[in-house]
Amino acid sequence: xxxxxxxxxxxGGFVTVPLFANAQETLKVFRIGLLKHGIEPIQKPFWDAxxxxxxxxxxxxxxxxxxxxxxxxxxxxAAELVRLxxxxxxxxxxxxxxxxxxxxxxxxxxxxxGSDPVQGGLIANLARPGGNLTGFTxxxxxxxxxxxxxxxxxxxxxxxxxxxxxxxSAIQRAGKxxxxxxxxxxxxxxxxxxxxxxxxxxxxxxxxVIPDVxxxxxxxxxxxxxxxxxxLPAIGYRRIFADAGGLLSYGPAIQSGPRLAAQVDxxxxxxxxxxxxxxxxxxxxxxxxxxxxxxxxxxxxxxVLQRANEVIQ
Numbered sequence: 001x002x003x004x005x006x007x008x009x010x011x012g013g014f015v016t017v018p019l020f021a022n023a024q025e026t027l028k029v030f031r032i033g034l035l036k037h038g039i040e041p042i043q044k045p046f047w048d049a050x051x052x053x054x055x056x057x058x059x060x061x062x063x064x065x066x067x068x069x070x071x072x073x074x075x076x077x078a079a080e081l082v083r084l085x086x087x088x089x090x091x092x093x094x095x096x097x098x099x100x101x102x103x104x105x106x107x108x109x110x111x112x113x114g115s116d117p118v119q120g121g122l123i124a125n126l127a128r129p130g131g132n133l134t135g136f137t138x139x140x141x142x143x144x145x146x147x148x149x150x151x152x153x154x155x156x157x158x159x160x161x162x163x164x165x166x167x168x169s170a171i172q173r174a175g176k177x178x179x180x181x182x183x184x185x186x187x188x189x190x191x192x193x194x195x196x197x198x199x200x201x202x203x204x205x206x207x208x209v210i211p212d213v214x215x216x217x218x219x220x221x222x223x224x225x226x227x228x229x230x231x232l233p234a235i236g237y238r239r240i241f242a243d244a245g246g247l248l249s250y251g252p253a254i255q256s257g258p259r260l261a262a263q264v265d266x267x268x269x270x271x272x273x274x275x276x277x278x279x280x281x282x283x284x285x286x287x288x289x290x291x292x293x294x295x296x297x298x299x300x301x302x303x304v305l306q307r308a309n310e311v312i313q
Contacts, residue, residue, distance in 0.1 A: 038215035045257030111135035252281030
């Protein structure tokens with residue numbers, strides 16, 4: 001067949017396969033459902049780690065984010081993600097994780113929680129979680145927060161903390177162990193923060209503890225600012241609390257993002273959540289804001305300053 005005959009045959013419709021087959025398969029785009037209480041996007045360290053593993057947002061992975069304004073919306077939003085048939089669900093907080101677990105037994109769930117996921121009935125154990133869940137647990141360290149408060153503010157005896165839902169039994173137990181009078185004050189949303197501090201002062205609190213509650217995260221700056229306005233020294237569980245003007249912060253350094261990304265990567269490549277151990281923090285940091293201490297007329301003991309990972313002056 002000469003060149004002229006070939007062109008004529010192609011034009012006549014006798015060639016039924018492409019001249020050039022596609023050498024590559026269509027790139028699969030994985031969809032991650034994000035479920036949480038409160039509007040806070042996935043943190044940059046997660047995406048940095050995902051990119052290092054070859055996953056780029058809006059190229060081979062996309063996010064379907066569902067943010068609940070109130071806890072009762074979580075089951076509805078979880079069911080919506082299941083109907084969308086996402087490839088994996090990322091959850092933040094025990095309530096969001098429980099809602100996702102109740103919505104599906106097949107879609108992998110990778111969680112971040114502050115409480116004990118075994119005690120909370122989310123997984124069988126940390127080493128082999130079983131089912132379709134794995135993730136990262138920060139753990140509870142309320143007793144450590146109270147210990148640091150006592151070291152930084154010798155002589156305090158009354159502590160207040162915001163309650164969302166049920167009273168925090170860990171803070172109550174830690175307070176009893178350390179000899180504190182602990183008062184929980186109910187808050188339903190950010191609009192209650194000013195009232196919370198006013199009520200804490202009314203109850204003659206010496207200081208405030210901000211516990212690890214998922215939806216508090218985006219509002220830690222507001223909680224810190226209000227603590228200074230109310231002239232109540234406070235400790236929070238993330239360093240952003242001290243950065244924003246809170247007196248103290250103590251908790252795990254941000255480690256969950258890269259660790260969660262590694263788990264997501266393994267699952268996308270065929271691993272089962274049941275076989276991936278739940279990660280735990282290995283690095284904790286204490287941050288002290290001496291600017292706030294000066295505003296409140298407080299002197300921080302040298303022994304506490306020496307323990308700090310960072311001092312804001």
